[in-house]
Amino acid sequence: MNKRSLRILEFNKILSMVTEYATSPMAKRRVDRMKPQRDIEQIRKLQEETNDALNRLNHHGNISFSGLCDIGASIKRLEVQGTLTSKELLDIAAVLQVAKAAKQYGDGSDLTEALASRNQEPVSQTTFDSLTERFNMLLPLEHIASEINRCILSENEYADDASSGLKNIRREIRLTNDKLHQQLDKIIKSDANRDQLQDSLITMRNGRYCIPVKQEYRSKFPGMIHDQSSTGSTLFIEPMAVVNLNNQIKELANEELLEIEKILESLSAQAATYVSDIAYDLELLTDLDFIFAKAKFARATNSTRPIFNTDGIIDIRQGRHPLLEKHTVVPVDIRLGETYNLLIITGPNTGGKTVSLKTLGLFSLMGQAGLHIPAMEESRLAVFDDIFADIGDEQSIEQNLSTFSSHMSNIVYIVQHATPNTLCLFDEPGGGTDPVEGAALAVSILNYLKSMGARCMATTHYSELKTYALSTDGVENASCEFDVATLRPTYRLTIGIPGKSNAFAIASKLGLPDYIINSAKDQIDSDAIDMETLLADLEASKRSMQEDEKAIEAYKQEIESLKESLQKKEENLDTKKAEILKKAREEARDIIDDAKDVADQTIRDYNKWRNNPHKADMRTMEEQRSKLRSKIKDYEKSGASETKKQTSNHKASDFHIGDTVQVLSMGTRGTITKLPDNKGIAGVQMGILNSMLPISDLLIIPESTVSVNGTKQKYSGKHAGGDHTSVSKSMTFSPELNVMGKTVDEACFEIDKYLDDAVLAHISRVTIIHGKGTGALRKGIWQYLKKHPLVQSYRSGEFGEGEYGVTIVEL
Template sequence: MDEKILWQLEFNKIKEQLQEQTETSLGKELAIKLKPSTDLEEVTTWHEETDEAAQVLRLKGNVPLGGITDIRPHLKRASIGGTLSASECLDVASTIYGGNQLKKFIEDLEDEEIKIPILEGLTDQIETLKNLEQSIKSCIDDYGQVMDGASSKLRTIRSQIRSYESRIRDQLDSYTKSKSNMLSDAIITIRNERYVLPVKAEYRSNFGGIVHDQSASGQTLFIEPQSVVEVNNKLQEARVEEQHEIDRILLSLSTLISEDSGFLRQNIDALQQVDFMFAKGKLARTMKAAKPTMNQEGIIKMRQARHPLIPEDEVVSNDFEMGEDYTAIVITGPNTGGKTVTLKLVGLCTLMAQSGLQVPALDGCQMAVFDHVFADIGDEQSIEQSLSTFSSHMTNIVDILERVNHNTLVLFDELGAGTDPQEGAGLAMSILDFVVSKYARVIATTHYPELKAYGYNREEVTNASVEFDVNTLKPTYRLLLGVPGRSNAFEISKRLGLKDEIISQAQSMISDDSRSVENMIASLEESRKRAEADYDEAAKRLEEAEELYRTLKSEYHDYLNKKDQYVEKAKEKAAKIVNNAEEEAESVLNDLKQMRHQAEIKEHHFIDAKKKLTDQKESLKSTNKGHKQSKSVKEDQNLLPGDEVHVTSFNQNGHIVKQVNKKEYEVQLGIMKMKVSKDQLQFIKRPQKVETKPLATVKGSGYHVKPELDLRGQRYEDALYQLEKYVDDAVLAGHHQVSIIHGKGTGALMKGVQQFAKNHRSIKEYKFGHANEGGHGVTIFKLK
């Protein structure tokens, strides 16, 4: 496709919308490169990709693509022996993690038997590389810093650094207390990476040491006292040693990354394609678009098609078709009526379809794959080339006519305009005849009344128009296929107040042929409106009838299914009752036989035997009664953990532990836990709610609450709710400091905890715990 055509039909704006739907720079790269294809097989594959992504989005709402970055430059540098920075190594680990999350997401969809072969094939290419991810994350924290635990040597060096810093600060603190009058400010600061004091210039000799800097006024000197020079030197040496060890660790990680660079590039290629697929799916969802059936026969059929660049609250949807009964459409009608919009709609939707993008129309649309799409749209007058509007258009048309063939879509806007009307109309008809003779698909807009009759004289051509409401004097932007446009000049003039005698005189000047044609068009428009109203009414009735049929059919099937289930369960229950009764009766008979051999049968023996039979009878009654009173779980009824239920397949009562999926629950039966289908459960009762105990309890005159709270493994909202209650209890208990254990994980909970601390009135300050307190997995609150 020519770049000029893509620009004329504003395909670049569609690509911009597509880029906004991508989650990564990788997907955006493919969106920028997107171009229409002329290969039917390739276009069909692209649409299958888009449809799979749209299907997943409909079912799941979104797809996990977080943490994935373009690490290809990192891999290239690592492959040639370069050392990656800590943040670059972390990007690699984050991308591995993001790929694994996506892989698991797709595998879960496979378990749900959702047909997504393309996505499955792409995620099968993703290597998990767990060892590499773990190696990086064991050395680098979530903020891109090399951790103390990256090596035992680094841990020792950093311990020394903290010791030196502590000694220096203690020494300098003594100066700030004992010689504060000699200091411009009683603080410790840093110059040239060394700890110094801001000393007033006149007291320089009282400190000795090294001057590292001075203030702009010269009144303050930043001095490193002699007493800390040696320790500062040791601190600098330790920092140099620390950097060497960090470089060694990063080089080691870079080597590991280089060894797996082939797998990582393979992962990146798959993730790029997946992100691009879902960007196309998201764009389709945003546009409420549908998957078109592609063909190479030049057939275009769209119902309720909408121009994708016009806002939803302004756009008018239209039906459009061509390629079967006719190959050319001539659209007539007034200016600003929507002729050019219709032209661009068909052209842009064609380019979108040939790029694997769904089109904004109802389901069941058909689009063609063309070798070329040509357009002559808008005013292309060129001052630099000294060409008039007509000359400019004709130059473009000449180029089109030289390249047109049977598999071409041609769009002419105001064909033949810019010259004498009679000559322009003749040229327009001649040009259309030539394009039609090449079996191309062509859509042309025009003002010339001569072209209204053009469509009636040629089988391959049909007329169309954009509707105009003479009552409101505004276009409706509705496309009317098969009906040429009316001039409406007399009706408009009359409504605007032109005198009747002037209008009558004007009408008398119009030939009988022209008047007949206008009357015929008016009759066609009226007939079309009546037919459309009847069609809409019939479609509405048909939809209601189909909905009623579907409802009745569903209810009938449910009835048949439940009927069979109830009969089967009743048979099983009856068989068990009969077996129990037979066993009990046999036992009673055995007892009677034994007593018959005795000389005397005591009265209480008969009473006991009678009681057994009575008990068996009551058991039967209670069983039937319980069976009638127990309620089967409805399809739309959700059971909650703790609910007491009867498991029909085991004829035992138990309680719900958790819901596994929409159709299964985990049920506790005695000491066993097992998965049970929802249709085998009968609801008995739900236990009463028990008030949640507070985190702090009152004993005597004060609150007693633990000095730490563990939030790991909890949902984000639940964790913050519990945190808020805990802090209130801790304040009432009189704690001055508490520890909040949130773990590292993705960092979301940690950020939530620290954001909470930042805004809470009772928290004076907060910080991460020391290494022996949990490091970045723990936040310490100091309470007011």
């Protein structure tokens, strides 16, 4: 990309904003060197990395690179077996600690620990994306970092336990110091010496302990004079009695320095063993710091990932220039390269034309550099080999260039270097000279670039360019709106309609007399006036069409919603109808079977009486006939009672998940899948149909006891019904039960009902999901399963099944 366009479009300011989000000096330098790319695969890779980092920020929170510093020089010294200073070693330890924190962030273990600290079930946060490999390749080398931090407390402070030698030397120093102070204390506290000393204190001069002696008593204290006061009245003398002790302290201090040097050599040697790993960690962390800086910038500017293409198509949706204030910037939609390759923007000054021009150029540079753009999702950008911009006035007195000459020099350069795969941006081409000649030049230049296949966008005040756009294929007009009533621009870009300069309207609002404005209008030819009138009509028509389109879209959405609602109702009616017919057939078959049994028995009794008349008993026959009449009345009563509308008196608290209920309005059974809400509406599963029904329509079916495999178990009424119920149950039965977050008692209660349902549904293996956590819930469930009569065996899940977070139960 040419440097002039980068400067004009203020790409360097964007890089400065991104730099603020980088932590390490290495990442900041990488941001400063960031340039737009031309290879679409490389651009997509950079965009994917930024997008993956942004997703991690949104889901896992911030990642910190605090402590990441430039240890490149230290790594080079380690490569040649050099000894590092304490600061260099501490910097290496800090980098390794950053690597440890970053690795935990990468695999989500830090989030798991945070959840565990709040007594929440851990959730697997492993993410596989373009950054996963970098996180996995980090080697924290915790033993190296721990050893450095154990031995070196700060840049100038070392732990006593750094080595046994250092510990012994420091102990000797303390003992010698104690002896020396005891000797000096005797001297300064002696009554005989009290008047001969300037002060009763011990001081230090030139690294040796001394006492302050008055000048006139110097002969009373044999020893070495190290200093005197500014007046000469006080001498600082090292008594002979402590000279040897001071010498010992000096020697021990030198030994301490030598021992510290050995410690640094040892730590440097340990780090040198892993120098290649440390260098790789530094490289990986710099990459991650750089990538997450781009992601943090995207989050701060509410940016999204653009979709790139090599077809020259641009479709920016609600783009916001990132250098403008968030609360004042007006989003713009910019389209180019699909049905037209040249877009000409017209409108009044300060209306936002140049901002729209810069927004397109800057977004292209940002996107090709791997940065997200502040626009709506699904915005599209094209990959350009170069972007040229002639924006602003760069006239030069030194080079004797006028405004027109400056612009023309830039345009000449653009024309000479433009290709079909370039983006050209022009601000007022042909300006600064005679309007007629300037307009002709502008049309000719833009037409040449369009015919070449380049993508172009230009701002202008020339009516000739508006006419050119209206009459030429592949060229489109656009305008920046202006509110004449308030004399303020709206900054909204409208594609398809050329804009008016509104010079007369603005001048009138500002107080210019009407006779002057009318005189000016008389000097404009009728064609120009007709053109402005046409533009005004077009703009009004465009707004009216946009309002109509919005109303039509609203109607379409409403119709679609009604259509979906009607379709759902029809599906529900068909399902209910099928269920009602099915139940009616079953009841009719039961009645027929019952009637057949009664008829058969009656015929047998009649034949017996006919063959043996002496056994016929009128009283017995009358009783049999009474029973038949009673049976018929029972059928009639049951039919009449079923036609009556039944209601339930259950409260919302009576219902539990898994309860079997009779749906009174449909005459069918179902299972509670969702507890009643505050309006008394509960979720009920009826075969393949899942509906929300009022609890007044639901009758809870009490549990009854049946025998399974010789063992008595409790089952709700939904289990009664033999194979039909089993088939219905198997259609709705889930092979997994999730009890995460529940207590052991709650979980075992649900598991009991769940295993009963599994047996009736002929399911031989089920999965109970309880999570890993502390293992308490898993242990309690296993103790319960061990004693359950329906359980043959159980085990933990294998790899791919959920491992220790689930239990597989064989029934």
